[in-house]
Amino acid sequence: MTIEFIHRQSAHCESGVTANLLKHNGYSISEAMAFGIGGGLFFGYFPFIKINHLPLITFRGAPGSIFKKCASRLGVPVTSRQFRDPQRGMDALDASIAAGIPVGLQSGVYWLPYFPAALRFHFNAHNLVVYGREGDEYLISDPIIEKPVRCSSAVLERARYAKGALAPKGRMYSIGQVPGEIPLAAAIRAGIKEVATRMVKVPIPLIGVRGMRMLARHLQYWPDKFGDKQSIIHLGHLIRMQEEIGTGGGGFRFIYAAFLQEAAAVLELPRLEILAQEMTQIGDMWRRIALLGARRCKGRNSTDNTFPALAELMRECSLREEKLFRELLHVVKK
């Protein structure tokens, strides 16, 4: 059983799956739009939550929220289910495919054989679409990968029941009937408002622009606190969170700028076009931090990539983002 499904490669798995599923259901939307409406952008720094002894740094919101929020803001019904029993989970997947409904799956990257070996870590919030089955093989549209791929049922079951942090527990989701009238403009405003509020208005020093400043403050003293070797490992970790596959570059800042650009046209707010340009420049600055930081990791030290210099760049990012998101709040309110 194969469902006619158009595979479009995207930068980020969840916004890609969301856009592709929506398109399949007759509502054409870009990945950037799905990302923006779903409120995908975020910054959080949680030094007390450790992953492999390294602090949790994230540039994205909670897994699953882009899909859920994007669909609900567009007024599109979704179903999302988890199954404790793997057999039932696989049966439900088969039933959905047999009914002609492509299914989004949360899965653990570590077990997916088609993934580049160098990127197979225990990351459990990866998203992909299953659109068919031939014998024992499932046909998969993984939005990170250029072409559709295949996976045996045993392997797919393993990936769906990956264990550890963010365990998918067989989570599968799909989109129902798209309504005739879609409140696109209101959805865009809601998405922008959510992200901007999170970035500048939440009185918790760990998230948004305040989180960036806290990270900058800590990062500056990493060599004193952790010693040379550990501080390099911390820096490498930060860069991986920001740039490793699935961000579209610059810790999702470019994909968000693309969204703002599209939003400017839909809402007929030329000011958003200017803010998109500013977001692009901020993304370039994050890339600069990554490049300089990577050079330090490699031992190519110079005055522009000392830890205080990197911290200073990050502070500048936070100041520019603060200004931008405050203005965004103002612009979408009108």
Add this chain to the structure above:
Amino acid sequence: MRHDEVPQDAAILEQWHEIAYAVDEDGSYVLVPSAGWEASNLVNVQAWEAIGAQIKRALEQIDSGSASPLLYHMARNQMSVGLLARYVGLSRWRVKRHLKPIPYAGLKPELRARYAAVFQIPAEFLDTLPPQVELPVELPLGSPLDGINKDEYL
């Protein structure tokens, strides 16, 4: 990032390309395939070096008789005691115990099979260890684990 500046530094993505968002001459966003970026390649290698170092430490501990072969498979699969315990469906303290040579030697075939299934190898291969660290990726020349037997690096 401009579309003609999208990096094409192939390394970790193998034959694949990832999508980068960049602006064209008119300042409009376009999706550009990228073979990878030097900065992310570099920190990816750093992450694999850490995994390699852990595998190496495990092999040494097994060699000196202070750990069971499970420690190797655990490190090879990038697992912590907690994660392995979840996969094999045992409590942490039992997994910890099985990481010691003597309790490991007394493991029932049923438990050995469960561990082997998690590591996706036949149970009789649990005790077969490689002479040196083997990673699923190739580390670039000059990396601390390159040619792996350079003990002086670790």
